Amino acid sequence: MKAPLRWNLNIIVIHWLSAFVVIGMFASGLWMVDLTYYSDWYKTAPHWHKSVGLLLAAVTLLRVSVRVGSSRPPEHGATWEIWLGRLGHLALYGLLFTLFASGYLISTADGRGIEIFNWVTVPGAGAFIEQQEDIAGEVHFYVAWSLIILASLHALAAFKHHFFNHDQTLKQMLGFTSSKN
Template sequence: MPIRNDRTRYGWLSIGLHWLVAATVIGLFALGLWMVDLGYYDPWYRTGPDIHRSIGILLFAVMLVRLLWRWLSPPPASLPTHQRWETLLAHLAHWALYLLLFVAMVSGYLISSADGSSVSVFGGFSVPSLTGHQSGLEDIAGDIHEVAVWSLIVLAGLHALAALKHHFLDRDDTLRRMLGLSPRHPTPSSPGESQ
């Protein structure tokens, strides 16, 4: 499998980035839900948020790489069996997922840095506060973070259901392309193209 996308399938870098981001978002969501109920004396009271913040900062960097790669290696064309409305909804959903991811990550960073402190990433490096101490910013960013994260999870769930619908009901290659699998019904080779 090539590194770059082509007209009919995704390359391994796009596939890897997609599944890395999906797994990370699910993991961060689960960690976030779990850590909000931790008591002050729980040993994970500080460790859980430190891990959550560190992974969030690294995810931000991965998403920048993903957007750059999308520009350098555009995704495959929609399958010819897709209806026009399906293609439009898919494009809107993808860009909404990107937007919600960035809103969630930036608001999460603002929650942690609103008091003027930097955000340590696994103790290896720190991202300084861009706002300095801003009274009330932590609460506003917290509300935005919660709405963005829940919206992201709902939309990602719909995205997954759409992929399963294409795979099991429409029996097309939408999901197979993102899994790196060969098409169910390969398109015939063009004249002069090697078999």
């Protein structure tokens, strides 16, 4: 099978949506834990954070299935760059799923479900370990920082491909590639 010139449109849409959501979730997460009790956002912000997080988890599962079921455009750069890139992308997925799981485990440690925007309730599975909400909370915090740092490196790498190597890496994810190359 011949490699396509650019990423599958579904992948492109999910990629940029995820980028937008991940940044928003990181910021909202840091902000909401310091809200005062009488803030208008005290209940709403965590509710939306959890809702969006679970929706992103579903979208990311979909993303993985689309990604596995379709072929990717060519990779550019030296062999070590290509392998580092693959490793980095795997790590991004790993961090995302750890983030989804740890977030879920905070809110469901007492068996309560999580309501997604009052549409549907994802059932809680209860506690698997002692003090689950605290441990999951620590994991959620550090993994969120790890993800945002790795995603920043990911963006820097894309800029490097685009501005220094002048290759198609970024264009392939933006959906427009020139036919040459």
